[in-house]
Each structure stands twice: as C-alpha cells, then as structure tokens.
Amino acid sequence: MAAGNFTLPPGQVHPYYPVEAHIVGYLANKWNTLQLVSMFAAGCAAIFGVTLVVVRKIRPTLSNGDLATIMWFVLCGCIHSFFEGYFAYNFRTMGSMQDLFGQLWKEYSLSDSRYLTQDAFVLCMETVTAAFWGPLSFVTAALIAYDHPVRYSLQLIVSLGQFYGDVLYYATSMFDHYILNVTYSRPEPAYYWGYFVLMNAFWIVIPGWLMIQSVNATWSAFSAVNDAHRLLERVGRANGKKVN
Incomplete structure (x- = not known):
C-alpha cells in the first residue's frame, strides 16, 4: 500500500498516525510500496556493485570481512549524506515532496510520522547524521581500503555515533508511545516491525x-x-642500560 492507497474515514486527510497530526501541504504518493521498495533496493545494489569493482582494483587481496565493512560504510555514507541530508534540507515541505526521495520518506513515515511534522528530535538527529556520520563513513571506507592505521579509531567513532543516534531514535518514540500515549506508526505490523x-x-x-x-x-x-x-626493558636491564 502506498501512502495514497488507504481508504480514509470522513474528515481524515492523510493516512498517518496520530490521525490528528498536521502535515503541511500533504500530497499522496504517486508510486506504490512495491515500486518504491524496488527502487530503493536497486539503488543499494548499484552502490554495492560500484563499491565492489572499485575496491577490488585498489586492493585485490582485501579480505571478505574488510570488503563487507567497506560496503557497509559506503552504503551508510550514501544514505546519511544524500537520503538523510535530503530530509534535513527539505523537512519543512516533506509532506508535499513528490520526487523519489520525497516519496520514499513519505512511505517510511507510515511507520514514524515525525518525519512529516517537523519534529525537533528527528530533524536534529538526521542533520547531525548527514553532516558528520555521512562524510566520515566515506572516509572510514577509504581508510579500510588502504589499510590505514587510523581505520579502527574512526570506525569506532562513526559506529558509536550511529549506535547512539539509533538508540535515542528508538527511545524517544517508545517514551512517547508508553508514557505520553502518542503513537507515530500505523497499526499494520508491517510498518512497525518491518520499517x-x-x-x-x-x-x-x-x-x-x-x-x-x-x-x-x-x-x-x-x-x-x-x-x-x-x-x-628486560633486555636493557640485562645489558645495564635504561630503556625510555
């Protein structure tokens, strides 16, 4: 189901929860869920394919584990910088966006309508992610490809930032759901558990x-x-020398 394929009760102007949420300029998606998910999957496959070709040319002997890590960070870099950066730039008008990224965000927002209501937390979280973890994901991927000694330090920093942001993302939604009794996801399990x-x-x-x-x-x-x-030190003491 796309965001425009729901049968809405009289007076309800959008399919998102809570039903009283105000979404500026809302327009239903033109593409359905299957089309949008297929295009997103195709984009990820293209990113993986290009990354594989480039990395194999740079370091043909790279281990499969490091290759998988590079592909992960390149995918993160693309999603953080471009997809999440798109949201941070267009957050005021997300409800009316009809290009591919806009419709993908409206599809995902069926599981979390905060992305369409100018929510302060998701805006700040996504802006930080796009500005820092996106570019640093690309840098980390390059450091792994060239076997740079700083690789593990930056890998730890970026991964901790991603982990921390995701924990806060879950936690704020759960707080609103269980403490404030505000639900942002539609009742269908596919949206909550899948998205x-x-x-x-x-x-x-x-x-x-x-x-x-x-x-x-x-x-x-x-x-x-x-x-x-x-x-x-032991060798130095045996030879009567001090080791600094």
Whole structure:
C-alpha cells in the first residue's frame, strides 16, 4: 500500500498516525510500496556493485570481512549524506515532496510520522547524521581500503555515533508511545516491525559489532606495544642500560 492507497474515514486527510497530526501541504504518493521498495533496493545494489569493482582494483587481496565493512560504510555514507541530508534540507515541505526521495520518506513515515511534522528530535538527529556520520563513513571506507592505521579509531567513532543516534531514535518514540500515549506508526505490523524496527535495527547490530571489533583491535595493538616495551626493558636491564 502506498501512502495514497488507504481508504480514509470522513474528515481524515492523510493516512498517518496520530490521525490528528498536521502535515503541511500533504500530497499522496504517486508510486506504490512495491515500486518504491524496488527502487530503493536497486539503488543499494548499484552502490554495492560500484563499491565492489572499485575496491577490488585498489586492493585485490582485501579480505571478505574488510570488503563487507567497506560496503557497509559506503552504503551508510550514501544514505546519511544524500537520503538523510535530503530530509534535513527539505523537512519543512516533506509532506508535499513528490520526487523519489520525497516519496520514499513519505512511505517510511507510515511507520514514524515525525518525519512529516517537523519534529525537533528527528530533524536534529538526521542533520547531525548527514553532516558528520555521512562524510566520515566515506572516509572510514577509504581508510579500510588502504589499510590505514587510523581505520579502527574512526570506525569506532562513526559506529558509536550511529549506535547512539539509533538508540535515542528508538527511545524517544517508545517514551512517547508508553508514557505520553502518542503513537507515530500505523497499526499494520508491517510498518512497525518491518520499517521502524527491522530497518533501523541494522544501525544497532552492525555498529555494535564494529565497535567490538575496533576495541579488540586497539586492545591487541596496545598489548603488543606494551609487551615489546617490557621486553626492551628486560633486555636493557640485562645489558645495564635504561630503556625510555
């Protein structure tokens, strides 16, 4: 179902929840859900394909794990910078937007209408994401591709930012739902569990894993340095020399 295919009760001008939400200039989508989801999936596939070709030329011997991480960060960079950046730039008129990104946001908003009502939290959260985590995702992908030693530090920073933003996103919606009794998602399970829960869970699970990986890599590096320093100290003491 697209945002324009619902049978609305008399007096209700849009299909979003809460039904009394004010959406400036609302226009129903021209494309249906299948068309929009297919175009989004095709865009992701194209990003993965181009990334694969470029990375294989840069480092043919790159491990599959690092390749998957690069593809993740390139996808994040595109979504954060362009898709979420689009929202941050057009947040005042999202209800009337009829281009691809606008209709995708209106489709997603069936699970969270805050994106169409100029909500302060989602605007600030998406603006920070677009301005910082988008560009830094591209930088992180490049650092991994070139095996730069700063890779794990930046990977940890970006992943923590994504994780923190997503936790707040879930938490603010749950607070409004359970404490204030305000629901932003339509009652159909596909919107809540498919769009709101599942689609955002990627930015909990994957950044969580990447943070653990970064901490382990940093731990191992510093442990090796400390072990080497202690070995030099023992050798120095045996030779009667002081090691700084």
